[in-house]
Amino acid sequence: MATLLFERLNTQAKLAVFAVQERAVLAWNAIRFMFVRPFYAADVMEQMDSIGVGSLFIVVLTGFFTGMVLALQSKASLAQFGETAIIGRLVTASMIRELGPVLAGLMVAGRVGSGIAAEIGSMRVTEQIDALNTLGTDPIKKLVTPRLIALLVMMPVLTIVNDAVGVIGGNLISTVFVRVPSSVYWRGVWDQIAIDGFTWRYLPNDFIQGLAKPFVFGGIIAITACYHGLNTTGGTEGVGQSTTRTVVVASVSILVVDYFMTQLFIGALNLQ
């Protein structure tokens, strides 16, 4: 029984390594095709529209409520030390560094990732992927690359929107419930984003962190969704499994990668 268990673990480990490797190959090919003719510009635009514009509403909604709840939670802690005046800084830092990228990432993984997996998965089970291949188009180039480009571009944009709406939501709660004047709140916001001065030659660390994360998350979502979509087997039921797997794997990956990226930034950039 023990050896059986060990064998099983061994197989699982091999499969896991294999899956990571296949994803890496998919990512590499998708990136390589960005620079090889023909370019499917129309597909890229279509994806940007459906991913970016389509996700705007949920991102605004989650950002707004997150900003509000951040302000509400901070109220109690800050009041203990009589420091409610820095609430603007706190909300801004939390949104830009962590909550903006992660929440936008999770929302997009749920909405866009599942959509991509379902679309590509059903193309797989109805042999449309084989048809693309037969008609002389590389499915990675036609399907994966446009979605990867769209997500790499749109995730940072959506995150900025999420951050901005969150800060506005925080402002609302700060003025109404914490009784911090708007001018003080916005002063705090400005202090945070321009913490070390703000010039074009020097980008604040928060910005680097706040934009690098969603860029990477966009890549994770695109590759995970396309990988599961392309590897769908077992008819329509398989499509359902692929979408579920995509959302689970992409969400977990985002949270894990977020931790390591944060550690990297704190170490490398000496963020406080």
Add this chain to the structure above:
Amino acid sequence: MKDDDEPSAAEQAFAGRVRRAIRDELAADKALMLKTPTAPAPRVPRQTPTGMTCSVRRSSTPVNASPVIALERVSLAFEQPVLEDVSLEIYSGETMVIVGESGTGKSTILKLILRLLTPDTGRVLIKGRDIVTLSFDEAMLVRQQMGMVFQGAALFDSMSVFENVAYPLREHTSMTDDEIEARVRQKLEYVDLHPDHVMNLLPSELSGGMKKRVGIARGLANNPEIMLYDEPTSGLDPLTTGTITRLIMKLQRELGVTSVVVSHDIRSANRMGSYIAVVAEERIVFCGTPEEMAASEDRYIQDFLGGL
């Protein structure tokens, strides 16, 4: 230099073997855990001896002609063996109809010919060229000489009928928009569809038989020398089946294309095929003309003829 970033055929084959090895291991593992009984003993008589080549050629075919499509001792396994030691030869202008029970690997044979799959062992030759060792880009060029009609038509959902049929032309030719439109109209008319009625419809707005015909039109768009049909008549009423059978025969007659037709329908198989190959238990168990098939004493072949 461009070959550097292409995974070579050897690498691809190796990756395939690794994948299968891991799957096998997992399957064996599962079998051990669940104590699945081993597969039942084969119930199909092996009429053709292992390694025999099912060859489609007429007495009029020149002796030194080489086959347009050839499979040489091809074996392929997924979780389980699908094809073992299968050999086929189809000469220019001939038609082979492949029949067999569901899940015996008929579609797989077509996918091997298109190099959508590569065999574990054996060779696949198109006009004498081994396509298994080709790079991805070279394989694309070979595929352009072939038209494939998929089992479920596999039309692109997001594109109109016009865009579907025009797709191979846009991808591979430098035809102008006017030329493309003329060609699309011609192909749609060829499959008895009225271009003005269907061109702007989406695949979801077509009936099953119309989808199949649009699929054939798309396969024909590039004027291929080889046509592959995966169950072109399955799930259709007898009248539409007759129409599509006649359409395929018209293509053979008028354009002289070399064809492989996978079919469940023994009656249309008899009408279409110069040769019929029966696939069962991973092998080709019968290979011959429709008359030879009808005269066969073999129980399995008779059951197959009677059961349909």
